[in-house]
Amino acid sequence: MTDPLSVSVSEPRLTATDPDVLLRIAGIKKSYDATEVLTDINLDIKHGEFLTLLGPSGCGKTTLLRLIAGFEQPTAGAIYLDGEQMAGLPADKRPVNTVFQQYALFPHMTVAQNVAYGLKLKKVPKDEINTRVSQALQMVQLEHLANRKPQDLSGGQQQRVAIARAVINRPKLLLLDEPLSALDYKLRLQMQSELKRLQRELGITFIFVTHDQEEALSMSDRIAVMKDGRFQQIGTPIEIYETPANLFTAKFIGETNLFQAVVKAVNPEQADLNGKVTNGRIDVEVCETPDGEQWHRNLRRPAFDHKIQVGDTVNLLLRPEDLRIYDINDAAHQGLPGEVVESNYKGSTLDSIIQLHNGHRVKASEFFDEDDPSFDYKMGELVKVSWVDGWEWVLPEEDSNSLSGLDNLAATAPGSDGS
Amino acid sequence: MSAKSQAKSPFRTATLWLIWTWLIVFALLPNILVIATSFLSRDTVDFISLPVTIDSYRRMIDPLYFDVFVHSLWMAGITTVLCLLFGYPFAWLISKAKPRWQPLLMMLLILPFWTNSLVRTYALKLLFANNGLINKLLLTLGIVDKPLDILYTQGAVIAGLTYLLFPFMVLPLYAVFTDLREDMLLASKDLGASKLQTFWHVVLPLTTPGVISGVLLVLLPAMGMFYVADILGGARNLLVGNVIKNQFLDARDWPFGAAASVLLTLAMAVLLWAYYASSRRIGKTDFNEVA
Numbered sequence: 001m002t003d004p005l006s007v008s009v010s011e012p013r014l015t016a017t018d019p020d021v022l023l024r025i026a027g028i029k030k031s032y033d034a035t036e037v038l039t040d041i042n043l044d045i046k047h048g049e050f051l052t053l054l055g056p057s058g059c060g061k062t063t064l065l066r067l068i069a070g071f072e073q074p075t076a077g078a079i080y081l082d083g084e085q086m087a088g089l090p091a092d093k094r095p096v097n098t099v100f101q102q103y104a105l106f107p108h109m110t111v112a113q114n115v116a117y118g119l120k121l122k123k124v125p126k127d128e129i130n131t132r133v134s135q136a137l138q139m140v141q142l143e144h145l146a147n148r149k150p151q152d153l154s155g156g157q158q159q160r161v162a163i164a165r166a167v168i169n170r171p172k173l174l175l176l177d178e179p180l181s182a183l184d185y186k187l188r189l190q191m192q193s194e195l196k197r198l199q200r201e202l203g204i205t206f207i208f209v210t211h212d213q214e215e216a217l218s219m220s221d222r223i224a225v226m227k228d229g230r231f232q233q234i235g236t237p238i239e240i241y242e243t244p245a246n247l248f249t250a251k252f253i254g255e256t257n258l259f260q261a262v263v264k265a266v267n268p269e270q271a272d273l274n275g276k277v278t279n280g281r282i283d284v285e286v287c288e289t290p291d292g293e294q295w296h297r298n299l300r301r302p303a304f305d306h307k308i309q310v311g312d313t314v315n316l317l318l319r320p321e322d323l324r325i326y327d328i329n330d331a332a333h334q335g336l337p338g339e340v341v342e343s344n345y346k347g348s349t350l351d352s353i354i355q356l357h358n359g360h361r362v363k364a365s366e367f368f369d370e371d372d373p374s375f376d377y378k379m380g381e382l383v384k385v386s387w388v389d390g391w392e393w394v395l396p397e398e399d400s401n402s403l404s405g406l407d408n409l410a411a412t413a414p415g416s417d418g419s
Numbered sequence: 420m421s422a423k424s425q426a427k428s429p430f431r432t433a434t435l436w437l438i439w440t441w442l443i444v445f446a447l448l449p450n451i452l453v454i455a456t457s458f459l460s461r462d463t464v465d466f467i468s469l470p471v472t473i474d475s476y477r478r479m480i481d482p483l484y485f486d487v488f489v490h491s492l493w494m495a496g497i498t499t500v501l502c503l504l505f506g507y508p509f510a511w512l513i514s515k516a517k518p519r520w521q522p523l524l525m526m527l528l529i530l531p532f533w534t535n536s537l538v539r540t541y542a543l544k545l546l547f548a549n550n551g552l553i554n555k556l557l558l559t560l561g562i563v564d565k566p567l568d569i570l571y572t573q574g575a576v577i578a579g580l581t582y583l584l585f586p587f588m589v590l591p592l593y594a595v596f597t598d599l600r601e602d603m604l605l606a607s608k609d610l611g612a613s614k615l616q617t618f619w620h621v622v623l624p625l626t627t628p629g630v631i632s633g634v635l636l637v638l639l640p641a642m643g644m645f646y647v648a649d650i651l652g653g654a655r656n657l658l659v660g661n662v663i664k665n666q667f668l669d670a671r672d673w674p675f676g677a678a679a680s681v682l683l684t685l686a687m688a689v690l691l692w693a694y695y696a697s698s699r700r701i702g703k704t705d706f707n708e709v710a
Contacts, residue, residue: 071605091608104606108624108701117620118610169610 022047022205023068023173028077030063030229037063038229041077045173045207050199052208054216055226056252061209064226065175068207070094081172097166098175102182103158105150111161112137112146118169136164139198156187163195167202176208180215192219213253217241225249241319247398250317257323257362259316259336260397261286264296266308282308286316286336295334302394313397320365322391325352328382335384338362340377352377354385450684457677466673475678484662488682491658494573495641498580502588502637503630510592510629514599525593528586536583540650543579544570547651571653579647587636595629625701631694639687659683 023045030038038060045051053061066072068079070091079086086094097118105114112133119129137143140160150158159179166174176195180188196219199206210216216223217237225232225240225248233245244250247258261284282302286295299316302308326333338356349365356362362385377383457475462468478484513524531539546552547569554566569575599622607617645660652658659679666676 069605069609071608091605092611092613096609098606098609100602100606102600102602104600104602106603106606106621106625117607117612121611121616165610 018044020046022049022082023207024080025064025068026078026080028064028067028079029075030060030067030072031075036229038067038074041229041231043224043231043234045205048203048205050196050206050208050219050221052210052216052220052223053226054210054213054223054252055232056211059226060229061211061226062177063229065098065177065207065209068173069096069098069175095172096175097169097171097173098177099159099162099166099179101178103150103162103179105158105161105165107149107151110147110149111142111153114150114161115165115168117165122169132168136168139167139201140164155183156191159183159191160194163198167198167204171204173205173207176206178209178211180210181212188215195219217253225252227252243393244317244395247315247317247395250393250395255320255363257318257320257364259286259318259360259392261297261314261316263308263310263312263314266310284314284316295336297389299392299394300390302396308396315395315397317393317395318362318387318391320351320363321349321367322387323362323364323366324386324388325354325364325366325377326384326386328384330384333384333386335386337382337384340379340381340383343377343379350376354383356385453677453680453684456673457675457681459674461672461674463671466671472674475674478675479678479682487657487662488659490656491642491660491662494577494580494656494658495638497577498584498641499588499634499638501577501581502585503633506585506588506592506633507626507630510589510596513589513593514596528589532586536644537646539583540579540647543575543582544650547575547578570651571656573652573656576648576652576656576658579651580641580644583644583647584637584641587640588633591632591636592626592629595626599625627697628694628701631690631697635687635690635694638690639683642683642686 021044023043025041025043025045028038028041029036041064043051053064055061063072067074068086070086070089070093073087081095106117109117115133115136116129119132124132134143134146137146140163142157142160142164145153145157150161153161159182162179179195180191183191192215195206195208208216208219217240220237222234222236223240224234227248233240233249235243240249240253244253244256250256250258263282264285265283267282282299284297284299286297302314308314324333324335326335328337336356336358338354340352341355341361342353344351346365349367351363351365353361353363364385456467458471458473459467460470460472460474479488513521513528516524544551548554549566549568549570551570553569554563557563557567603621603625604617607621612620642658643660643663645658645664648656648658648661659682663676663679663683666672666679
């Protein structure tokens with residue numbers, strides 16, 4: 001896939017050591033035999049940041065974590081922690097600790113012995129070990145289980161022991177490899193907020209690996225979206241969700257409706273009355289309505305790098321909550337006609353799937369209006385679908401490979417993450 | 420299925436009866452007979468007779484027999500140590516081999532079982548003899564001037580026992596090594612342990628049940644395989660198994676032979692207990708897995 005945005009995804013290399021930066025990953029490549037699993041990875045992580053590596057399985061996120069931990073060495077590139085080059089420094093010498101997916105607690109040691117392990121190896125005095133172990137266990141609310149064996153604990157408790165065992169060593173960086181994936185849904189939500197609390201209290205920088213986009217959105221300061229060993233986008237959860245850099249990110253994070261449109265006119269940048277230069281606007285034609293009528297919309301000119309020209313095809317991304325549904329006979333509004341094929345009451349929202357006459361399916365999520373008794377749809381009811389001006393996100397056309405499967409996106413269940 | 424309907428199933432009932440009958444007839448009764456015999460007196464006509472006595476056990480500390488026991492334990496002990504020294508890294512290497520190679524490697528390990536161990540012991544005799552293959556090779560290469568005395572030495576017995584019992588050490592060790600999760604080793608490293616520290620604090624405790632299980636399967640048979648001592652050891656290298664065999668077949672002293680058997684059984688019980696304790700320690704409850 002030729003990715004027009006790959007350049008903008010790489011963060012600029014700073015030449016001087018930046019005091020804000022805790023971890024710098026510079027031009028990392030990793031290959032196994034002939035297979036390249038990580039390609040040109042660049043990333044700066046700031047002190048105290050909660051960064052999530054998000055991507056489908058096999059995207060290289062766990063490999064990147066293992067490189068940072070020191071379990072493996074990169075094929076090319078360098079990792080700097082606090083300005084110090086990590087190459088050649090084995091895992092046991094790095095001020096980095098890991099929470100493993102299956103926790104990897106030692107079954108022959110008690111909870112307290114597990115937590116004390118790192119300090120014991122560093123020959124910390126016994127009194128200090130005891131104090132710090134009970135502090136660490138207190139922090140994860142497990143003091144009462146100090147003398148149990150890990151296998152006698154529940155999954156959530158084991159998870160907490162694994163965290164205590166890692167943070168007791170006061171690492172500069174804590175790596176978490178899908179630590180919540182073995183827990184059931186309710187416990188996972190609980191552990192999410194607990195992890196956030198711990199991170200705030202300890203002030204340790206977290207790198208969190210997950211394939212769960214909801215988890216990533218709710219916990220992270222920044223998310224790095226990965227696919228095929230490359231970063232697709234790095235940004236805050238809001239940036240990732242609202243302004244995805246490409247179709248993959250748009251598809252992977254949340255639910256997306258995709259409309260294709262042809263550019264009909266490009267209006268130049270102009271200065272408004274106050275002399276502020278606006279980005280200019282474009283006129284597009286969105287598919288076609290069955291009566292042959294062209295539906296034109298005037299959009300903000302997209303921010304992507306290359307020049308947009310008349311005749312180009314662009315993708316308009318709209319989240320389900322951005323769509324508006326009108327009655328087919330509503331003369332006041334324009335929109336793409338279609339029929340309601342599914343309508344689910346979700347409590348706060350009404351989620352509907354609409355089969356458009358142009359063949360696409362879209363999903364709309366409307367806030368429930370208690371004052372409107374007719375706020376419901378009959379199956380097969382004819383409607384018009386439109387959206388609030390300016391809420392669309394415009395992306396350039398990508399080759400057909402990356403588009404496949406996107407049409408069905410709106411019909412996928414909420415919470416599915418495409419992995 | 421409820422307990423009631425379980426009890427009613429005729430197949431289940433029959434199976435349970437069969438198992439219990441088997442265990443009672445072929446395991447419990449013989450053991451009771453052996454233990455009972457060991458407390459009786461010797462009789463030239465009926466083999467055993469009253470009165471009840473602990474004479475047989477007292478005779479075991481007689482230097483004549485005691486030395487045999489100690490020597491036997493010594494040879495079996497060396498055998499076990501050798502099996503462990505080679506078997507531990509051997510099992511580890513097999514468990515680290517590519518998954519598709521592992522069945523083949525295990526197959527090669529078990530392949531000698533297809534030949535009777537008595538036959539293989541005679542084959543060893545041909546190798547060890549004064550005009551055997553080893554001596555011929557050494558003479559041809561000019562390493563020695565005259566044949567070495569290999570056969571009928573303690574070394575020959577230990578070599579034979581090690582050769583025959585090696586797979587029994589590797590099998591349980593291989594089982595615990597395949598159970599050993601890689602993330603345990605990574606976690607130890609991650610928390611600051613060197614390779615040696617990880618081995619000492621994590622690998623060794625987690626593989627201990629396999630070690631004990633292997634010791635159980637090597638040490639006790641090593642003390643009992645009388646034909647190895649007979650064929651390779653000559654008159655001075657006796658095993659407990661030889662004593663037991665002699666008492667029953669030659670000396671006709673059944674109570675004493677029985678008492679020596681009880682001694683071996685007790686040793687087994689101690690090792691079984693150690694295995695159970697070490698398995699519990701690493702949180703394993705499925706005790707059939709390695710034993």
